[in-house]
Amino acid sequence: MIKTVMKESELDTVFDNVTYIITEELKPFGLSPTHIELLGRNAGVKGDNGLRGWTASFSAARLHEKSSVPGLQWDLLKKIQQRIVGEIQEITRVLYEI
Numbered sequence: 866m867i868k869t870v871m872k873e874s875e876l877d878t879v880f881d882n883v884t885y886i887i888t889e890e891l892k893p894f895g896l897s898p899t900h901i902e903l904l905g906r907n908a909g910v911k912g913d914n915g916l917r918g919w920t921a922s923f924s925a926a927r928l929h930e931k932s933s934v935p936g937l938q939w940d941l942l943k944k945i946q947q948r949i950v951g952e953i954q955e956i957t958r959v960l961y962e963i
């Protein structure tokens with residue numbers, strides 16, 4: 866088995882990129898991320914390639930409020946997921962925490 870090890874600075878870059886995309890997509894709706902986390906690595910598929918990548922998890926709240934938003938529109942969640950997985954090679958899954 867081949868083991869892939871990322872340097873902490875590389876993982877920080879992945880996290881920063883995930884945070885940027887989520888924030889950019891939520892802001893026009895008056896929302897902001899309240900929690901973003903990179904969870905463990907998992908098996909995933911991108912195109913025709915199987916790979917091990919990170920799972921990104923996030924939740925959101927209305928700007929200037931602490932309470933979380935119970936649900937986001939599926940179109941917005943799909944757009945966020947597609948952007949993250951499409952633009953960040955190291956991410957294979959995106960979860961929205963309710």
